[in-house]
Amino acid sequence: MAAPIAPRHVLLAYSGGLDTSVAISWIAERYGASVTTLTVDVGQQGELEGALARAKRNGAREARFVDAKAAFAQEFVWPAVTANALYQGAYPLSTALARPLIARTLVEVARQVGADAVAHGCTGKGNDQVRFDVAIQTLAPELAIIAPVREWNMNREDEIRYAKDHSLEIRVTPKTPYSIDENLWGRSIEGGILEDPDRPAPEEVFDWTGRSDSWPASPEEVVVTFERGVPVALDGRRMDPVPLVREMNQRAGANGVGRIDHVEDRVVGIKSRETYECPGAVALIEAHRALESLVLPRDLLSFKSLIDRRFGEVVYEGMWFSPLREALQAFLERTQEVVSGDVTLRLFQGNAKATRRRSPYSLLAPELATYAASSTFRQDAAVGFIHLYGLANERAYGRGKESRERTSPSKGRTKRAARAILPASP
Numbered sequence: 314m315a316a317p318i319a320p321r322h323v324l325l326a327y328s329g330g331l332d333t334s335v336a337i338s339w340i341a342e343r344y345g346a347s348v349t350t351l352t353v354d355v356g357q358q359g360e361l362e363g364a365l366a367r368a369k370r371n372g373a374r375e376a377r378f379v380d381a382k383a384a385f386a387q388e389f390v391w392p393a394v395t396a397n398a399l400y401q402g403a404y405p406l407s408t409a410l411a412r413p414l415i416a417r418t419l420v421e422v423a424r425q426v427g428a429d430a431v432a433h434g435c436t437g438k439g440n441d442q443v444r445f446d447v448a449i450q451t452l453a454p455e456l457a458i459i460a461p462v463r464e465w466n467m468n469r470e471d472e473i474r475y476a477k478d479h480s481l482e483i484r485v486t487p488k489t490p491y492s493i494d495e496n497l498w499g500r501s502i503e504g505g506i507l508e509d510p511d512r513p514a515p516e517e518v519f520d521w522t523g524r525s526d527s528w529p530a531s532p533e534e535v536v537v538t539f540e541r542g543v544p545v546a547l548d549g550r551r552m553d554p555v556p557l558v559r560e561m562n563q564r565a566g567a568n569g570v571g572r573i574d575h576v577e578d579r580v581v582g583i584k585s586r587e588t589y590e591c592p593g594a595v596a597l598i599e600a601h602r603a604l605e606s607l608v609l610p611r612d613l614l615s616f617k618s619l620i621d622r623r624f625g626e627v628v629y630e631g632m633w634f635s636p637l638r639e640a641l642q643a644f645l646e647r648t649q650e651v652v653s654g655d656v657t658l659r660l661f662q663g664n665a666k667a668t669r670r671r672s673p674y675s676l677l678a679p680e681l682a683t684y685a686a687s688s689t690f691r692q693d694a695a696v697g698f699i700h701l702y703g704l705a706n707e708r709a710y711g712r713g714k715e716s717r718e719r720t721s722p723s724k725g726r727t728k729r730a731a732r733a734i735l736p737a738s739p
């Protein structure tokens with residue numbers, strides 16, 4: 314199945330970091346191929362122009378750049394919001410959601426520049442290689458895939474030495490042992506002492522959420538307006554998706570919202586301790602959930618939670634370009650037709666909590682729910698309802714137990730007396 318690897322022209326997904334900088338020259342040397350780099354902007358901070366110039370100086374024949382922020386928000390992040398997507402109940406899938414988009418862009422640009430192979434800087438232990446490889450294989454089975462870091466067996470020191478030996482220009486960052494991946498939807502931090510799940514994440518790994526002793530002493534409120542399941546305004550100001558998520562990251566982040574510290578099950582069968590900062594994602598998902606609880610009926614909410622979970626797993630597992638993801642998303646879209654309205658969030662000391670919600674599609678009927686005398690709810694009807702509702706259990710429960718507990722004679726005797734008095738049958 315693997316294409317014979319004798320590529321002439323390789324398109325390398327290039328972040329500007331150490332791995333992918335070294336990869337430019339390593340691929341050229343190992344395969345005798347020319348290397349074009351592609352940097353995809355999915356909202357990562359950091360100096361992108363500098364990175365492009367360095368790619369050329371480090372031997373790339375061309376350094377391409379694609380701004381994919383808007384596509385990322387619209388096509389990947391917004392569907393994840395409709396799914397309240399949190400892998401294993403915790404991780405908003407920030408890295409996972411960007412991979413299929415980067416892979417798709419790689420394929421498009423590979424075709425434009427006539428590359429016969431694509432390359433990425435993923436290791437052989439993570440999910441990202443799976444996501445890239447599966448996506449590329451699905452969209453362009455004719456392209457060979459090279460993953461230098463998976464092949465070359467160099468550690469960080471080796472890479473720095475290699476760069477020196479080949480007079481590569483690298484930006485030697487203040488020695489951080491962490492592997493960081495960043496985009497509009499969040500920041501993933503791995504490695505170093507974080508690998509030990511029994512040690513707390515040190516403050517220094519956090520960036521978007523400041524320092525915990527700098528979080529404001531009083532809460533901040535923000536009103537999120539949704540239309541058909543996606544956020545369209547903050548505090549009444551209509552905004553495009555990218556600036557909206559950015560602003561949410563900033564405001565929620567300043568209050569410490571979105572720090573995630575959990576043990577995660579990777580696709581490749583290992584558990585690992587993962588640390589994230591996803592302030593905007595955590596806040597917007599909280600708001601979205603609060604609105605859904607107001608406008609969706611109970612049975613749909615219950616069933617949708619299964620779809621939500623599966624959607625998150627499909628994304629995590631690298632199956633974006635699959636019929637299953639498309640079908641789940643179609644279901645989600647249908648559910649979102651009434652998910653419009655305003656939710657007020659209170660951001661405070663690491664938490665984002667919904668404190669108000671309203672919608673023209675609200676299913677909450679005050680005249681039914683109120684405890685005031687004006688209620689139109691027929692409390693007398695509850696008695697008959699409960700009688701039938703509990704009927705099956707009344708007959709079925711404890712049958713196996715009965716024989717076991719026959720020795721204790723008082724059990725099961727009080728049942729009849731516990732039932733509310735029904736009006737006489739006609």
Ligand code: ARG
Pocket residue numbers: 406407408409440441492493494501502503577587
């Ligand atoms: N565990 C996360 C995921 O699988 C984050 C991966 C982060 N990648 C990185 N290069 N640090 O989506």
